[in-house]
Structure formats: structure tokens, C-alpha cells
Amino acid sequence: MALVDNARIEETPFRMSEATAGDFFALLKPRVMSLVVFTAFVGLVAAPATINPFLAVVAILAIAIGAGASGALNMWYDADIDAVMTRTADRPVPSGRVTPGEALAFGLVLSALSVMTLGVLVNWLSASLLAFTIFFYAVVYTIWLKRSTPQNIVIGGAAGAFPPVIGWAAATGTVSLESVILFLIIFLWTPPHFWALALFKSGDYERAGVPMMPNVAGAASTRRQIFAYALVLAPVGVLPWYLGYAGAAYGAVAALLGAGFVWYSWKVLLMRDDDSAMKPAKALFAYSLLYLFAVFAAYLADSVAERALGLVGA
Amino acid sequence: MTMADDKRETVTLTDRQQKARRSRSIAIGIALAVLVVIFYVATIVKFGPSILSRPM
Numbered sequence: 001m002a003l004v005d006n007a008r009i010e011e012t013p014f015r016m017s018e019a020t021a022g023d024f025f026a027l028l029k030p031r032v033m034s035l036v037v038f039t040a041f042v043g044l045v046a047a048p049a050t051i052n053p054f055l056a057v058v059a060i061l062a063i064a065i066g067a068g069a070s071g072a073l074n075m076w077y078d079a080d081i082d083a084v085m086t087r088t089a090d091r092p093v094p095s096g097r098v099t100p101g102e103a104l105a106f107g108l109v110l111s112a113l114s115v116m117t118l119g120v121l122v123n124w125l126s127a128s129l130l131a132f133t134i135f136f137y138a139v140v141y142t143i144w145l146k147r148s149t150p151q152n153i154v155i156g157g158a159a160g161a162f163p164p165v166i167g168w169a170a171a172t173g174t175v176s177l178e179s180v181i182l183f184l185i186i187f188l189w190t191p192p193h194f195w196a197l198a199l200f201k202s203g204d205y206e207r208a209g210v211p212m213m214p215n216v217a218g219a220a221s222t223r224r225q226i227f228a229y230a231l232v233l234a235p236v237g238v239l240p241w242y243l244g245y246a247g248a249a250y251g252a253v254a255a256l257l258g259a260g261f262v263w264y265s266w267k268v269l270l271m272r273d274d275d276s277a278m279k280p281a282k283a284l285f286a287y288s289l290l291y292l293f294a295v296f297a298a299y300l301a302d303s304v305a306e307r308a309l310g311l312v313g314a
Numbered sequence: 315m316t317m318a319d320d321k322r323e324t325v326t327l328t329d330r331q332q333k334a335r336r337s338r339s340i341a342i343g344i345a346l347a348v349l350v351v352i353f354y355v356a357t358i359v360k361f362g363p364s365i366l367s368r369p370m
Contacts, residue, residue: 016327018334021341054359058352117349121356 019102023092027075027103028068028110035292036067036163042296043167043182046303051122051171059122059170063163066114066130070159072107073138076100078146081208087201107138118170126170133162147209150216157190158183164296181239182299188233189292192226192265196285199223199268200278223269226284230265234258237295240302250302257291257298264288 040063044056051059075082075093083094092098098106111134119127141156161183168179198205198212199222205212213222237258241251264287267280327335358365 016325016331017338018330020334020337022337024338024341052359054355058356061352113349117352121353121360 015099017099017102019092019098023097024102024106026092027072027098027106028065029071029075030068032071032160033064033068036160037064038293039182039186039296040064040163040167042300043164043179044171045167045300047168047171047179049172055122056171059118059126059167062114062118062122063126063130063166063170065110066118066134067163069107069110069114070134070137072103072110073134074142076103076107077138077142079103081147081210084208085201085204087204111138122170123173125173125175126166129162129166129169129175133159133166136162147211150211150213152211153194154191157187157194160190161186177243178240178245181236181243182296184236184239185233185295186292188229188236189288192229192233192261193285193288193292195222195226196268196281196288199281200285219273223271227262227265227269230262234262240299246299246302247306249305250298253298254295257294260287261291 037060041060044051044059075091078088079091079093079100082088082091088094093100093103111131115127115131115134118130137156137159141152141159145152145156164182164186165175165179168182169175195213198214199219202212202214202219206215213225217225234255235258237254238251240246241248241254264280264284268284271278271280
């Protein structure tokens with residue numbers, strides 16, 4: 001009897017990697033990362049504390065890399081369902097450009113590196129929050145919730161809502177009501193944003209066996225839930241003004257944007273079951289991206305203006 | 315060196331594999347250089363001028 005089974009070794013497909021640096025960059029989900037960078041930046045700059053500008057850049061970079069690492073872990077685990085969805089079939093792992101093992105190693109190494117860098121150079125509260133966010137997205141959302149419940153993106157949305165809290169914690173070393181409200185805005189925005197997408201991509205999710213709300217509860221129920229979330233999101237967006245720490249200009253912008261969100265959701269609510277073009281759902285999806293960007297931009301402008309006026313007054 | 319060593323199979327990379335490896339190597343090199351610069355500058359930023367005062 002041989003100690004090594006030669007036949008099995010020869011059968012093992014040995015393959016030299018053809019993955020370029022660009023393929024690994026794609027594993028970081030750059031478009032999601034850009035939203036993470038922006039919201040974390042707003043949290044960091046709007047916080048009532050000063051942080052050395054170089055350390056601020058390091059903090060944002062670490063948060064971005066950490067978010068990207070969780071994206072790579074997501075693509076490692078989800079390669080089987082990504083392969084059957086048109087939107088994701090060309091991702092590096094399902095298309096075969098990067099092996100699952102490479103994606104897993106890449107995600108784990110970058111997770112550790114980003115958390116350690118944030119902890120050593122900025123503070124350990126923000127590093128702990130970043131580690132929790134990566135864990136929440138990769139394990140709680142991707143591995144556990146995504147394939148088991150239509151509430152997957154409701155709970156999983158918390159992972160996307162953490163970056164402004166991490167940015168705030170990087171600057172102040174604390175978690176406070178202001179940063180929790182930034183968290184809430186993204187948390188309540190996520191379900192209507194993804195369900196709008198799921199409405200016109202429900203065939204994709206069905207093929208992949210992912211229990212998104214339209215496939216499980218039906219389109220009508222999803223439309224009602226989108227509208228309900230919009231009704232809650234709109235006033236929460238105005239809370240920073242209502243609680244007195246953001247100016248009236250922010251309050252007015254947030255109220256208008258929130259009214260727009262309710263309007264687009266109302267159009268989705270009225271959408272007919274036999275509407276195959278689903279223009280209202282596509283319009284809400286596009287508007288939701290604009291909403292989040294604009295609310296955070298207004299919040300950033302308000303806090304920067306307030307600080308500038310404070311400096312002039314002093 | 316044994317006979318077995320002489321006959322061992324080696325891998326010849328295709329053009330595409332070589333290009334991909336070069337692209338990965340450059341990216342890793344840049345990432346490491348950026349990391350070194352970040353930790354170097356951050357050390358000075360965190361310690362401030364006191365980094366220069368040390369017993370000779």
C-alpha cells in the first residue's frame with residue numbers, strides 16, 4: 001500500500017491563478033465601498049471633536065478596507081447564488097477569475113489588517129465596531145440570514161448602517177445619540193431600497209433560492225412594507241433638526257427629501273400586479289440612492305457651516 | 315541530486331498568467347509601501363515632537 005495515493009494527486013486540478021489586481025479590487029465591492037466611505041466620512045467630520053487630519057484619512061481608509069473585506073467574504077460564501085443571478089454572474093468568483101479560497105484568504109487578511117490598523121492608530125472602540133460590522137455582514141447576514149428569512153436585509157441592513165457610527169467613534173471615542181440617529185437613517189432606508197430592487201429582480205432571487213420579500217410574501221405585501229418604511233424613515237431623517245443639533249436648513253432639506261421618498265414609495269404602492277416594466281420600483285431604487293447621499297451631504301454641510309460660523313463668532 | 319529531482323515537472327506560466335502575476339505583485343508592493351508610510355507618519359503624528367527627545 002502506498003502512503004500517497006498518486007491517482008488522487010494527479011486528478012486534483014492544479015491551476016495557476018489568472019486573477020489580476022483588478023479582480024481582487026472587484027472583490028471589495030467598490031460601489032458599496034464608496035457609500036461606506038462617504039457615510040463614515042460624514043460621521044467623522046460631523047462629530048464634535050477634532051482628530052488629526054492624517055489619522056482621519058487613516059480611519060476612513062481602514063473603514064473602507066474593512067467594508068471591502070466583508071464584501072470579499074460575502075462573495076466567497078455566495079459564489080453559488082451569484083452565479084445564477086444576472087446582476088452578479090460576472091463577479092470574480094462565479095466567473096472563475098478568482099478561486100473561492102483566494103477570496104476567503106483575501107477577505108480574512110484584509111479584515112484583520114483593517115481592524116488592527118484602526119485600533120493601533122486611532123482607537124479601539126472604532127476598531128471593535130468595525131470588527132463587529134465585518135462579522136455581522138459576513139456571518140450574521142451572508143451565512144445565516146440571507147438564505148433563511150425574508151427579513152434578511154432588514155436585520156442585515158445594520159451592517160451597512162454602522163460606518164457613520166464608526167467614523168463618529170474614531171473622532172470622539174464614543175457612541176452617542178447623534179451617531180445612533182445616523183445609524184437609524186441608513187437602517188430604515190435599507191429595506192425599501194433593496195425591496196425596490198427585489199421587486200424588479202424577483203426572478204433573479206427566485207432562481208437563486210434567496211427568500212427576498214417579493215418571493216416569499218408577494219409583491220403586494222412588499223409594496224405595502226416599502227411604503228410603511230418610507231413613512232418611518234421620512235421623520236427620522238428630520239430628527240437631527242427636531243432634537244436641536246442640526247440647523248433649520250438641514251431640517252428643510254431632510255423634510256423635502258423625505259417627502260420625495262414617501263411620494264416615490266406611494267407610486268410603488270399603487271403599482272399594479274401586472275406591471276412588468278415596474279417603472280415606479282426602478283424610480284424608487286434610483287431615488288433612494290439620491291436620498292441617502294443628499295441627506296448625509298446636507299448633514300455634513302450643516303455641521304461644517306455651524307463650526308465655521310462658530311469660529312467666526314469666536 | 316537524484317534522478318527523481320531531474321525529472322520533476324515544472325510549471326510554465328502562460329502569457330496571461332505571467333501578466334496576472336505581475337499585476338498582483340505590483341499591487342502587493344504598492345499596498346505594502348503605503349502601509350509602511352502610514353505607520354511611519356502616524357507614529358510621528360501620535361508621538362509629536364517628543365519622538366525626537368530620547369536618551370543618547
